[in-house]
Amino acid sequence: MATPRLEIDLNKIHENTRKLVTLLSEYGISVTGVTKVSLGSREIANAMLQAGANSLGDSRIENIQSMRCDEMMKDVTMTLIRSPMISQVKQVVMYADSSFNTEIKIIRQLSNEAQKQGRNHQVILMVELGDLREGIMPDDLVAIVEEILGLPNIVLKGIGTNLACRSGVSPDATKMAILSELADRIEATFGLKLDLVSGGNSANINWVLSNPDTNTGRVNNLRLGEAILLGCETLHSRPINGLHPNAITLVAEVIEIKFKPSQPSGDIAQTAFGEAAPVIDRGSINQAILAIGRQDIDPCGLRAPAGIKILGASSDHLIVESVDDDLFVGQELTFQVNYSALVRAMTSPFVSRNFICRYDASSASQPSLES
Numbered sequence: 001m002a003t004p005r006l007e008i009d010l011n012k013i014h015e016n017t018r019k020l021v022t023l024l025s026e027y028g029i030s031v032t033g034v035t036k037v038s039l040g041s042r043e044i045a046n047a048m049l050q051a052g053a054n055s056l057g058d059s060r061i062e063n064i065q066s067m068r069c070d071e072m073m074k075d076v077t078m079t080l081i082r083s084p085m086i087s088q089v090k091q092v093v094m095y096a097d098s099s100f101n102t103e104i105k106i107i108r109q110l111s112n113e114a115q116k117q118g119r120n121h122q123v124i125l126m127v128e129l130g131d132l133r134e135g136i137m138p139d140d141l142v143a144i145v146e147e148i149l150g151l152p153n154i155v156l157k158g159i160g161t162n163l164a165c166r167s168g169v170s171p172d173a174t175k176m177a178i179l180s181e182l183a184d185r186i187e188a189t190f191g192l193k194l195d196l197v198s199g200g201n202s203a204n205i206n207w208v209l210s211n212p213d214t215n216t217g218r219v220n221n222l223r224l225g226e227a228i229l230l231g232c233e234t235l236h237s238r239p240i241n242g243l244h245p246n247a248i249t250l251v252a253e254v255i256e257i258k259f260k261p262s263q264p265s266g267d268i269a270q271t272a273f274g275e276a277a278p279v280i281d282r283g284s285i286n287q288a289i290l291a292i293g294r295q296d297i298d299p300c301g302l303r304a305p306a307g308i309k310i311l312g313a314s315s316d317h318l319i320v321e322s323v324d325d326d327l328f329v330g331q332e333l334t335f336q337v338n339y340s341a342l343v344r345a346m347t348s349p350f351v352s353r354n355f356i357c358r359y360d361a362s363s364a365s366q367p368s369l370e371s
């Protein structure tokens with residue numbers, strides 16, 4: 001089998017999705033399965049949908065376009081979860097049902113394009129609640145809504161927020177209450193009903209679980225990628241109870257094994273990737289090299305199997321130490337990946353994908369919530 005590769009267990013992804021969908025449905029919250037990490041993998045998207053995700057979200061219109069062209073997914077609700085580029089509004093209106101937006105200039109372009117194509121495009125306005133990534137300042141929201149309501153072929157589907165990505169701001173009860181209030185304020189001001197109040201991403205799981213009375217206010221949707229694929233919440237990278245942490249693993253191949261000094265020799269200057277870390281002399285060690293590097297993974301995001309310690313990485317080489325001396329050239333080693341390593345591995349053309357599928361991928365989906 002081709003190496004390096006990602007081993008992707010669709011059954012575990014299906015089970016993780018199903019558990020999250022079931023859990024969140026008790027709070028009246030639907031799940032949008034986020035596919036961006038996998039470059040819009042149809043296999044992963046399908047597993048999420050079959051397990052009850054009610055829609056798909058991706059940050060790249062190219063991924064949405066390729067999923068849309070799959071016959072099985074032509075009617076699935078798909079949302080562009082990054083603000084559209086003006087240079088791409090044509091594709092956005094063509095392939096996405098809705099998009100997250102923060103700029104009226106872009107929404108006007110979406111309106112023009114939607115009129116040309118004879119379609120409606122749904123807009124979800126993102127609100128800035130302190131993480132300082134995308135979002136309209138809360139005080140400016142009402143004015144923007146007013147303008148959108150007058151734009152032909154644009155439908156205001158709802159509002160949302162995204163926290164914990166740039167600055168690590170927690171999506172806690174305070175932040176979610178502000179989002180709920182904003183939803184109420186828009187509805188009261190304009191006499192309308194917002195379909196969607198999207199509270200955030202995998203970092204919101206803690207807030208949901210810590211809610212004793214299943215009262216999550218107006219929030220009725222979360223967009224989940226990492227929680228489904230890696231089985232963890234993202235505020236503290238803790239595994240979520242009952243979810244598979246290892247639905248996706250990375251396999252790489254040993255191309256060199258030598259007994260080498262632990263400490264480099266000679267005058268030490270910079271490495272290919274900045275300052276060299278100081279090394280303690282531990283005498284000679286069993287050093288092995290795997291044929292994978294920073295072009296394919298984030299070495300800090302790998303967890304090595306027992307008995308193996310990651311020492312360093314360059315573009316194409318991952319250097320490890322083995323406590324035993326039973327490694328062999330050509331051997332495959334399996335690593336756990338975090339989000340940072342996963343996104344790079346999924347994006348590298350040198351890393352192949354092996355899908356493991358034991359569930360019936362053709363069976364009817366069972367969406368548990370409308371939104």
Ligand SMILES: *Cc1c(COP(=O)(O)O)cnc(C)c1O
Pocket residue numbers: 034036059081082162200201202203223224225226227234
């Ligand atoms: C990536 C992204 C998500 C999903 O984040 P996870 O941490 O993978 O759940 C949700 N919303 C937006 C806007 C995103 O960009």
